[in-house]
Amino acid sequence: MTATPQSSSVAPRSGPPEPVGAPPKRSGRPYGEWLLAALLLLPNLALLVIFTYRPLADNIRLSFTDWNISAPVAHYIGFDNYKTWWHDPNAHEVLKNTLIFTVATVGISMALGLALAILLDQQLRGRNLVRSAIFAPFVISGAAVGIAFQFVFDPNFGMIRDLFDRVGITVPDFYQRPGWALFMVTATYIWKNLGYTFVIYLAALQGRRADLDEAAEIDGASAWRRFTKVLLPQLRPTTFFLSITVLLNSVQVFDIINVMTRGGPQGYGTTTLVYQVYRETFVNSRAGYGATIATIMFLILLVITVVQVRVMDRGMRRD
Amino acid sequence: MSDLTRRGFLGVAGGAALATGLAACAGTGSEGGSSGSAKAGGSSNTIDFWSNHPGKSKEAEQKIIADFEKANPGLKVKLTDAGKDYEEVAQKFNAALAGGSLPDVVVASDVTWFNFALNNRFADVGALFEQNGLSTSDYVDGLYADYLYENKHYAIPYARSTVVFYYNKDVFKKAGLPDRSPESWDEFTQWAPKLQSAIGGGKSALILDDGANYLDWTFQAIAWSYGGGYSKEWTPTFTDAGTLKAGQVLQDWAKKKYVKTSADSASDFSAGLGAVLLESTGNLGGFKDVKFDLGVGFVPAPNGVKCCPTGGAGVAIPSGISAERQKNAAKFVEFLTNAKNTATFTQATGYMPVRKSALQEPSEAAYLKQNPNFKVAVDQLPKTRPQDYARVFVPGGGADIGQALDKIVAGSDVKSTFSDLGGTITAAYNSQVKPKLKS
Numbered sequence: 173m174t175a176t177p178q179s180s181s182v183a184p185r186s187g188p189p190e191p192v193g194a195p196p197k198r199s200g201r202p203y204g205e206w207l208l209a210a211l212l213l214l215p216n217l218a219l220l221v222i223f224t225y226r227p228l229a230d231n232i233r234l235s236f237t238d239w240n241i242s243a244p245v246a247h248y249i250g251f252d253n254y255k256t257w258w259h260d261p262n263a264h265e266v267l268k269n270t271l272i273f274t275v276a277t278v279g280i281s282m283a284l285g286l287a288l289a290i291l292l293d294q295q296l297r298g299r300n301l302v303r304s305a306i307f308a309p310f311v312i313s314g315a316a317v318g319i320a321f322q323f324v325f326d327p328n329f330g331m332i333r334d335l336f337d338r339v340g341i342t343v344p345d346f347y348q349r350p351g352w353a354l355f356m357v358t359a360t361y362i363w364k365n366l367g368y369t370f371v372i373y374l375a376a377l378q379g380r381r382a383d384l385d386e387a388a389e390i391d392g393a394s395a396w397r398r399f400t401k402v403l404l405p406q407l408r409p410t411t412f413f414l415s416i417t418v419l420l421n422s423v424q425v426f427d428i429i430n431v432m433t434r435g436g437p438q439g440y441g442t443t444t445l446v447y448q449v450y451r452e453t454f455v456n457s458r459a460g461y462g463a464t465i466a467t468i469m470f471l472i473l474l475v476i477t478v479v480q481v482r483v484m485d486r487g488m489r490r491d
Numbered sequence: 492m493s494d495l496t497r498r499g500f501l502g503v504a505g506g507a508a509l510a511t512g513l514a515a516c517a518g519t520g521s522e523g524g525s526s527g528s529a530k531a532g533g534s535s536n537t538i539d540f541w542s543n544h545p546g547k548s549k550e551a552e553q554k555i556i557a558d559f560e561k562a563n564p565g566l567k568v569k570l571t572d573a574g575k576d577y578e579e580v581a582q583k584f585n586a587a588l589a590g591g592s593l594p595d596v597v598v599a600s601d602v603t604w605f606n607f608a609l610n611n612r613f614a615d616v617g618a619l620f621e622q623n624g625l626s627t628s629d630y631v632d633g634l635y636a637d638y639l640y641e642n643k644h645y646a647i648p649y650a651r652s653t654v655v656f657y658y659n660k661d662v663f664k665k666a667g668l669p670d671r672s673p674e675s676w677d678e679f680t681q682w683a684p685k686l687q688s689a690i691g692g693g694k695s696a697l698i699l700d701d702g703a704n705y706l707d708w709t710f711q712a713i714a715w716s717y718g719g720g721y722s723k724e725w726t727p728t729f730t731d732a733g734t735l736k737a738g739q740v741l742q743d744w745a746k747k748k749y750v751k752t753s754a755d756s757a758s759d760f761s762a763g764l765g766a767v768l769l770e771s772t773g774n775l776g777g778f779k780d781v782k783f784d785l786g787v788g789f790v791p792a793p794n795g796v797k798c799c800p801t802g803g804a805g806v807a808i809p810s811g812i813s814a815e816r817q818k819n820a821a822k823f824v825e826f827l828t829n830a831k832n833t834a835t836f837t838q839a840t841g842y843m844p845v846r847k848s849a850l851q852e853p854s855e856a857a858y859l860k861q862n863p864n865f866k867v868a869v870d871q872l873p874k875t876r877p878q879d880y881a882r883v884f885v886p887g888g889g890a891d892i893g894q895a896l897d898k899i900v901a902g903s904d905v906k907s908t909f910s911d912l913g914g915t916i917t918a919a920y921n922s923q924v925k926p927k928l929k930s
Contacts, residue, residue, distance in 0.1 A: 240886065240923055241585045242610040256918075261911070328693075328764060347754060348701070348901070434703040438901050439894030454582045456887025457606055457923065 228470070234463035241459040253464035262440050269354060270423065270444040276358045277365065277422040282414055284362070285369025286407075292370075293377045303374070310367035318431030321360040325432075350441030353433050357442050360428055365421065369414055376410035412484040416477060423473060426450060445469040535815045536566055538823050541573035541594040543580050545650035545804055546773040546840030555832045559823060566819055577603055577804055584809075588612060593809045595820040596827075599646050600804040604638060605884045607807070608645040609927050614810040617644035619821040629830070629846050637877060638805055646805030647824050648845035650773065650836070653799050653868055653875050654712050656791065657760060657768040660784035665689040666766075672788025676716055676740060679767070679791065683749040686766040695751035697744065698765030702893030702900075704754050707882055708802055709769045710896055712790045713737045715798040715876070721892060722881035725924075727916050729881075729895075729909035738896075738905040745900045752900050771802060772868035775841030787864040789871050797876040803842060834858070843868050881916050886923045891915050 235253055239246035257263050288306060292299050309317065324331045325346040336343040346356040380403070388398045404411075424446050429435060435443035435451055443451065445465060453462030544552060549570075556568040573580040577600030584607070587593050599607065607613045616638075620627050627635060627644070634648035656672035663670060666682070666689035673679040679697070686696035700706045714720050717740070719733025728734055744750040753759045760768035761781045768774075769790070778785055792798040806827065808820045826832065830848040834855040837844050849855050850869070859866045882889045895912040899905055 238922060240606070240610060242588060242606050242612055243927075244588075244610065328759065328762070348752060348897075350901075436703045436894070436897060437701065438897040438903075439702070451890070452887075454585065455578065455890050456919070457585075458886065458919075 231463045231470075232467050234460055235467045237460040237463075239458075239460040239463075241453060241457045246460060249460070253461050254468075256461065257464055257468065262443075265440045266443050266445060266448050269440065269442060272354060273358055273361075273425070273442075273444055274419060274422045277361050277425075278415065278418045281362050281365045281369045281418060282411070284366055285414075286373045288366070288370045289373035289377055293374060303370075306370050307367035309364045310371075312364065314364065314425070314427030315431050317360060317364045318428040321356070321363075321428075322432055325356050347433065348437050350438050353437055353441045357425075357429050357432055360432065361422070361425055364428070365418065368421075369418060372410060372414055373407070376407050380406045408484070408487060412480070415484075416480060419476065419480075420473070423469070445472075535813065535819065538566060538568045538596060538816075538819055539571055539594040540568055540823070541571045541580060541583065541597040543574045543576055543598055544572070545577075545598065546776055546842055548650065548836060548840050551836050551839035555827055555835060558832070559826045562826070563822070566823070568823060573597070581607075584612075588811070593811050595812060595816050596806050596808060596824055598649065598804050599807040601637065601802050601878060601883050602889045604646050604805065604807060605640065606886050606923075608638075608640050608643075609924065612810055613645040613807045614817055615643040615645065616647055616808055616821065616824070619808060619817055620647075620825065623818055623821050625821060625825045629848050630828070631843075631845055631847055631872070633872070633875065633877070634801065634843075634845050637801060638807075646807040647828055648803075649806045649828055650803045650840065650842045651801060651805070651845050652771040652773045652803035652842050653801055653871055654709050654769055654790050655772050655775075655868055655871065656788040657770060657774075657778070658786040658788065659690075659760075659763070659766050660786045662686060662690050662766040662783075663786065670786060672786075673791050675791050675793035676713055676737075677793075680740065680744070680749075683744065683747070687747075687749055690766045694763070695765045696749040697751070697767045697769070698756045698760050699750055699752050699769055700756045701752040701754055702895070702897030703890075704756070705771075705889075705893070706752060706896045707889045707892035708800060708878075710737070710741065710892075711800045711878060711882065712769065712798050713741065715800075716791055716793055716796065718796075721879035721888075722916070723879075725880055725884075725920055727881055727913040728879075729913040729916075730906065735905055735909060738899050738909060741896070742899050742902065742905055746902070750900070752897070773803060773840055773842050775865060775868075776839060777841075785864065787867045789867065789874065792874060797874050799871055799875045800878045801875045802878070837865075841865060841868070843872060881920075884924065885916055885919050887919055888916055891919070 234246065236248055236250060237246035238249045238252075292303055292306075296302075323329070327333055327343055327345045327347065330343075332346075333343045344352045346352045384402050384406070385398055388402050393401070423444070425444070426446055429442050429444065429447050430450070433442045435441070435447045440448075446469065449462045449466045449469070451462075452458045452465060540552075540556070542548075542552060552570055556570055559568055560566065571594065573583045573594075577598065580598050581600070581603035584594070584597055599613070604613065617627055627647070630648055631651075634651050635644065637648070638644050638646040658672065660670060663686070666685040668682055668685060673682060683696045690696065700709060711721065714734050714737040717733040717737045719731050719735070719737050720728050721734070722728055741750070745752075751759070751765065756765075756768055757770055757774045757777060759765060760770070761778055763781075763783060775787070790799040806824050808817055808824065812820070828845055830846045830852055833844050833846045833849040834852040836842065837849070837855070838858050844850055844855065850859075859869065882892055885891075891912060895908050898908050
């Protein structure tokens with residue numbers, strides 16, 4: 173390191189010497205580097221502010237108004253919308269639907285995705301074809317999937333009806349019974365989303381340390397112990413990533429529900445929080461109230477995400 | 492801790508984006524943010540017509556547009572697919588109100604027009620016609636009056652319909668029933684076991700729309716026939732004896748499996764899955780190729796009570812476009828609904844003629860003679876009545892009523908379901924309508 177007049181004028185520090193090769197302190201970074209970093213970050217930060225944080229702030233502001241979406245003006249009404257939601261008898265059903273749909277889609281699509289990834293990580297004939305087949309639905313639009321599965325679940329002419337008829341079972345009316353309707357949209361979304369969890373887990377499996385598994389096998393560990401004690405810990409970062417992204421994707425599912433059930437049957441049979449935002453804003457014209465539900469959804473997601481991060485962080489430190 | 496913060500930040504950012512996405516699309520709704528002509532986009536010599544092509548009318552609309560452009564060389568009409576149903580058209584129009592690029596002419600249904608009129612988003616089309624030397628006197632009085640509020644008309648009738656009683660004559664014959672619609676819903680209830688037996692298992696005596704697909708419209712006919720209804724002006728009447736009776740009749744049919752509610756009732760009926768369908772005249776055009784003998788009758792109306800609701804859509808002109816664009820739009824609307832084009836449109840779809848003189852058009856007279864089923868709706872017109880305010884004037888009223896009816900079909904207690912519905916409608920009226928009513 174070449175001494176400069178500035179560095180030579182600094183008084184010697186007490187305490188242990190800094191390790192050789194340690195990164196320079198922030199205050200020591202050349203001005204040009206800061207400028208470059210700012211230039212590189214600025215476009216993305218600007219986009220985030222314009223397209224994410226400004227709408228977020230706008231949405232929160234609207235949640236305190238009585239805005240009818242067709243009206244040119246909105247009036248401040250304090251917490252009235254929040255009180256209305258709290259006392260809304262349908263809010264409980266919507267929250268329950270959201271919870272069931274999210275837990276089922278996150279849990280099942282991750283479990284199935286991992287199982288398929290492990291299976292297709294083996295040397296099997298035709299595995300590339302099967303991998304492609306599993307991933308393909310993920311790139312199809314939700315609306316198209318919804319329309320296709322309308323025919324699958326059609327109680328009069330659908331494929332499920334045909335299968336049930338062959339074994340002499342009466343097919344449930346998926347479109348008129350809330351429980352079955354929720355099952356239908358959940359199953360449809362899992363089918364569509366499975367390719368995503370599968371391909372991420374497959375990539376993680378291919379990057380894992382095979383020697384650890386071999387060592388455990390030589391030490392006599394059972395297959396189950398090797399799975400739970402060797403493989404799963406290695407996949408923890410991937411599981412963490414998937415749990416957040418699949419959760420966020422599941423909570424915002426709209427197209428499949430809109431195409432297949434329009435949030436029904438019987439009112440709120442398959443209405444989730446995001447669908448209720450749409451319904452209140454665009455069907456009932458109560459945009460202020462819709463903004464309130466969107467804000468509540470945001471707060472719920474915020475809490476869940478923070479809890480997820482803390483739990484995963486603790487788990488990683490333990491490993 | 493730094494990892495936690497970074498991940499937390501990413502999670503929050505993602506959550507924020509998805510949570511606010513839909514509501515943010517709606518615009519800001521700021522005070523005084525009315526879309527004026529300055530930000531309404533559009534061109535003065537191109538008329539942007541937003542339609543959902545009711546009754547599969549796209550070809551008919553294209554033909555009328557071609558004729559208009561031929562007759563008016565200086566003007567062009569752009570036919571925009573604005574949604575698959577009336578609700579989607581209204582949603583697109585709401586988005587345009589926030590975004591500023593308004594159409595010149597837009598289809599507005601019986602349920603959607605009033606909210607736009609109440610919020611001054613539609614122009615007084617009656618006044619526009621008068622200013623431009625166009626007449627409204629030939630429109631069927633009742634249909635034109637449906638769009639009246641505060642002495643202004645906010646739309647011109649276009650794809651107007653009524654509910655009619657469709658039936659499968661083959662099944663009626665097999666059941667030994669007369670070739671006609673019943674005189675009351677009680678008579679239908681007596682017929683139902685015979686129809687059910689004649690049509691067979693897995694099928695239904697009656698097919699109705701489900702609550703997400705206009706059951707709230709067709710059920711009005713049943714409620715009215717028992718002396719009930721959804722409201723008297725702005726006062727809900729869901730717990731009146733007649734409405735409760737109608738709800739109970741519907742539930743009893745469901746319990747005995749005489750009725751099936753469907754997201755696509757017309758397709759189910761045309762596939763032979765039901766003996767009777769209560770639906771719009773606008774479906775008649777789609778029933779030309781059914782494989783059974785189709786009957787069309789009046790909606791049951793005991794004791795001469797008017798029990799048939801009108802429905803369908805009109806065409807409106809936004810208030811936020813320039814006077815020049817409004818003038819051209821009025822010209823196009825008048826052409827779209829003149830006697831000749833009314834005949835073209837009704838023959839293509841099954842909707843009712845909205846002009847009195849359309850019935851004198853030679854092509855229309857000949858068509859009605861050759862297709863007596865189409866004439867039923869025309870003959871039924873004097874027996875129709877305007878719909879209840881709770882369905883058509885309260886934002887979301889129709890959807891709320893449909894949801895309640897779905898619950899009743901599924902077995903929920905009729906009285907408590909209707910009572911809750913009355914509370915929902917009253918709350919929506921108090922917050923969305925009452926403060927804006929001028930009288």
